[in-house]
Amino acid sequence: MTEKHTLVIVVGSVREGRFGPVVASWTAEQAREHGGFDVDVVDLAEFEIPLTLPAVSPKFAGDAYPRPEAMAPLAARLAEADAFILVTPEYNHSYPAALKAAIDWHFTEWTAKPVAFVSYGGAAGGRHAVLHLENVLTELHAVTIRDGLAFPNYFTSWQDGRPLDPGAPGYAKTLLDQLTWWAAALGAARAATPYPA
Numbered sequence: 001m002t003e004k005h006t007l008v009i010v011v012g013s014v015r016e017g018r019f020g021p022v023v024a025s026w027t028a029e030q031a032r033e034h035g036g037f038d039v040d041v042v043d044l045a046e047f048e049i050p051l052t053l054p055a056v057s058p059k060f061a062g063d064a065y066p067r068p069e070a071m072a073p074l075a076a077r078l079a080e081a082d083a084f085i086l087v088t089p090e091y092n093h094s095y096p097a098a099l100k101a102a103i104d105w106h107f108t109e110w111t112a113k114p115v116a117f118v119s120y121g122g123a124a125g126g127r128h129a130v131l132h133l134e135n136v137l138t139e140l141h142a143v144t145i146r147d148g149l150a151f152p153n154y155f156t157s158w159q160d161g162r163p164l165d166p167g168a169p170g171y172a173k174t175l176l177d178q179l180t181w182w183a184a185a186l187g188a189a190r191a192a193t194p195y196p197a
């Protein structure tokens with residue numbers, strides 16, 4: 001049997017009354033049914049993520065980056081990932097500040113790993129947020145996956161915790177197939193040779 005990859009699904013919105021956990025929960029269900037992953041849902045609302053960063057850059061400090069003790073569980077769960085799905089809404093044509101803070105507190109945890117996106121919002125379905133995330137994650141040497149899921153007008157396109165679009169599970173499978181391929185390829189590459197970041 002093929003070894004499963006660890007997939008971390010990050011819930012990127014932390015505001016009161018958020019819709020994010022609904023989208024993340026459905027995404028996690030698709031990933032478990034897909035069968036290629038051990039799934040860990042990381043909800044940023046469960047962590048203290050300060051906005052004030054240390055003087056040293058995480059890029060240069062690497063594993064010695066001086067995070068507050070309380071951040072250790074978040075860093076450990078991100079480090080375990082072979083692949084990520086970021087579940088993000090769109091705030092003012094970008095993604096939530098909590099997600100940016102979580103990204104910026106880490107570096108090696110993202111490096112040479114695949115990242116896919118599931119977004120939601122108004123007319124654009126969160127695509128503006130994803131465009132910004134793709135740009136940011138390139139700086140961290142992550143590999144972003146082309147086929148994302150975007151849910152426009154989520155307030156009418158979801159019911160009882162599921163998207164109404166009957167094609168959605170098929171789109172999710174395409175995303176998860178691509179993510180599996182990249183998780184295997186990049187995992188083997190990281191194991192063979194340290195990434196020259």
Ligand SMILES: Cc1cc2nc3c(=O)[nH]c(=O)nc-3n(C[C@H](O)[C@H](O)[C@H](O)COP(=O)(O)O)c2cc1C
Pocket residue numbers: 013014015017018019020021089090091092093094120121122123124125126
């Ligand atoms: C500060 C803020 C800015 C927003 N800006 C946008 C936007 O630019 N585009 C959009 O489609 N929706 C926007 N929305 C609406 C969100 O898509 C909607 O509130 C969604 O529920 C947010 O996800 P959440 O409930 O998981 O936080 C915004 C919402 C907030 C709170």
